[in-house]
Amino acid sequence: SDSVLTPMITATKFVTDQIEKAVEIDVIGLVFSTGWASSATPGTLWSSDASDPLGDIETGVNTVALAIGREPNVGVIGRGLWRYLKNHPDVVDRLKYGQTAGNPAKVSLDGVASLAGLEKLLVTSAVRDTGNEGQAASMSYIGGLHMWLGYVASGPALAEPSSGYTFSLFDRRINKYRDDPAHTYIVECQQSWDTAITASDAGYLIKSAA
Numbered sequence: 001s002d003s004v005l006t007p008m009i010t011a012t013k014f015v016t017d018q019i020e021k022a023v024e025i026d027v028i029g030l031v032f033s034t035g036w037a038s039s040a041t042p043g044t045l046w047s048s049d050a051s052d053p054l055g056d057i058e059t060g061v062n063t064v065a066l067a068i069g070r071e072p073n074v075g076v077i078g079r080g081l082w083r084y085l086k087n088h089p090d091v092v093d094r095l096k097y098g099q100t101a102g103n104p105a106k107v108s109l110d111g112v113a114s115l116a117g118l119e120k121l122l123v124t125s126a127v128r129d130t131g132n133e134g135q136a137a138s139m140s141y142i143g144g145l146h147m148w149l150g151y152v153a154s155g156p157a158l159a160e161p162s163s164g165y166t167f168s169l170f171d172r173r174i175n176k177y178r179d180d181p182a183h184t185y186i187v188e189c190q191q192s193w194d195t196a197i198t199a200s201d202a203g204y205l206i207k208s209a210a
Contacts, residue, residue, distance in 0.1 A: 015187055023193055053085055060072070060204035064150065091112060
């Protein structure tokens, strides 16, 4: 049978997940916002094999490098757009060497990050329901069809540009207590944060790319 602790563990995981998703929504909302100094929508969308996603990415990298004297080191791409980028013939062609009949070319995040000269490429895979309560579900990726390139400092620094920060008043807290009138236990998660663009020219947005 399940341990008597299972309901508390499940509740703790649930409230923690809700907080983490709220933070992610805030961060992605900022990353894919209109607050960056430079952005563009590709002339030919990446859903077309005739597009040039690597060229569009290089334009963004070069724009940031010219603006702040540092190459972008982090990329963030929405899951809805990643499916087009990883299957684009130009990307597959650059990464296909070494494949065999039993081991076909695999396009990984690390591989695409290397092509773009990035240290890290992240995919936002979280989804949310934007439908009205009581209506049919309307699920969508929170990252949409966008890609962001930017320089992120390795740590907080006044003398080094960084595209943005997440500020926190206190670390995440998990509280568990008994509500005697309701004859139940309460599990809650608390976290205080704020997100801000601190160097708008240290980021470049490729928006609505498919």
